[in-house]
Amino acid sequence: MTFDDLVEIYRHTQFGADGEGALTIASQAILDHLGAIDADPRLYDDVQIGLLDDAPPVLGAKVRIAVGHPRHSLGLLVRDFDALFQAPRAAFEEPSRYYVVDPGYASGDLPAPATLARYRALLDVVAILRDAASYVDEVQRELVFIGAEKTVVPIAFRAADLGTDLEENVARLKRVFHDPLHGDEKREILATAVVQLVGGLRQSVRFPHLVRNLDAVCDEVDKGYRLFVSSFSYSKIRDDVETARIEFVGKIHKTIVDIQGQLLGIPVATIVVASQMKSATGCGLPFWTNTAVLLGAWIFVALLAIAIVNQWHTLTVLDTEIRRQQQRITDDYALVSGEFADQFEDLIGRIWWHRAALGAVGGVAGLSALLATVAYLMLTARGSGACIALWN
Template sequence: MTFDDLVEIYRHTRFGADGEGTLTIASQPILDSIREIDADPRLYDDVQIGLLDDAPPALGAEVRIAVGHPRHSLGLLVRDFDALFQAPMAAFEEPARYYVVDPGYASGDLPVPATLARYRALLDVVAILRNAASYVDEVQRELVFIGDEKTVVPIAFRAADLVPGLEANAARLKRVFDGALHGDEKTEILATAVVRLVGSLRQSVRFSHLVRNLDAVCDEVEKGYRLFVSSFSYSKIRDDVETARIEFVGKIHRTIVDIQGQLLGIPVATIVVASQLKSATGCGLPFWTNTAVLLGAWIFIALLAIAIVNQWHTLTVLDTEIRRQQQRLADDYALVSGEFADQFDDLIGRIWWHRLALGGVGGVAGLGALLATIAYLMLTARGSGACFLFWS
């Protein structure tokens, strides 16, 4: 048996105050349902509807029945909207299937009562408040805000608290939070407004006071967000990105400028080595001159290699920082971040070319040192290694 079958029974029942009612068997489906329930104890346990009269039910007759709460998975039977709002999880989402005795409304019926329409608007507000709260206790139905102090807001309300302006104010609040831009800042502003409004009240009335004064919360959030946005503009972001780009370009260029002296020394050292190496046939002055020149060349190469490695690491740090700034821009200003993608790509491209240049410089210097070593070995007679032993 489905909850729709139960709703048909509820609609034709005059409910009393003691869990009893009078059912008018107005149709064959109702009669079939009553007979089925009366014949199956397990079904009775699920639907909690029982006949109180001894006479068998008949079409068109009125019978007294006992009506209880059906199994929760079937649906909810509540006396009024206040009881509906106290149902499990009803503070966060509308129950899927329910029947409200007063005013005789079942979920899905049209037109929607004004109280239910305001309740649905309130659920939109609760969803926004959940994101602003530090944490949410669904079992206790509490929103907890932690700032200078811990502020607990129990989600307790009645139909009388759902004032006529609730739907319009809920729509105002939703408009502020539409879109992902500045989401963290918006929720922080909302949390501050809520704590300021209800923090001094006793817990039991905080949420109802918040609902009744939702227009004041909307005003506070809108004003706070306008104040925040006043410091945010496209031109300001563009200027900040351009300033950062110029700074990064300078740092990237310095990776070459800082070792420019060593780079200029490469051709000088090559010329010196080429002009100073002479043919050496023994352990005389030419041999020691050639050895000193070659040793100087390799010392220069070692110092240059240290400088290149150091600048390579500098470029790695700059690359990481540029990508971090790019991601931060995408997170904070997602709507306009694409406008500046080319500038970040240009910086990353510059780093790639500077790395290529550093690698080329290191390769040329190493090749020069290798050629100098080959020239040294060619100009030095075989067996000259004994000169080092003799010298020592």
């Protein structure tokens, strides 16, 4: 006989309080099973169903039977859900085959009673709690948390402890632990919340109190994890921003370093122009010297202008990238973005000053070349321009 055969018998039995029941023989299968049990003592030992009436059973009759617990490997026969919850390993997983006399429910029946749905949700909580516990004693049905002191939480509960909001709170808790990211930290936060909630209670009431106040546990886990993530993200963002700031500062300063050779050439060129230009009255050596010096000055200014324009474009690219990074921090981490505003403003200010410096250098170089041109015109006599007319 299978457990399904026993369930068919249980469904047609009115159970009494003393292990007896009144069975209605509603089918030939039930009648055949009774005959097989009566004829085979070993089968009786397995199913623990015996006839109490002397008259032979007949189809459609109601007979008195003694009903005991079947062999455990067949399935469980329990009076109510409270008894089911006390079954071996029922604290960690739902038994595979069982029949609950009140309300007449067999495993696999649809729809499942609300109590059973809450019990299944509770098993999800137990699975999460056992991962958060320091260790689990499955024989004693205990969760053990070890922190500043040892906290034991026996897994003992009744159907009355499974509130109507249990499934909703279980869903909240599962959402937190669904993502494996920071799993160890989440379990530590949960363990701390459990110990704080039940640590001061008697062991016998700890788990029911935990189940009834699961919403408070969810709140603590949510707040603790948000605090952890905020701290983690802030530290990471701060390191990233500081690294980017150092990199940007280096690139900004490099715009001056790259042309500092040309910048050092400005005073040298000024001295050369001032010392080499002589008064020229014809097409002699002074004229050609002055012309060469002026041409060199303008070539120097042209090369310097090219370098300044190139570095100006580099600063423009850096300014765009800095503002993009600032906007990304503002969009992704609005709560902490204000903490880094000064660093971005400092970088933008540095770019402004470097642009001003490049503009000033370009202006000084252009003015120097213009003054050199004026000096050239003043030192060169009128009509000397004909000296460069190669066709003369």
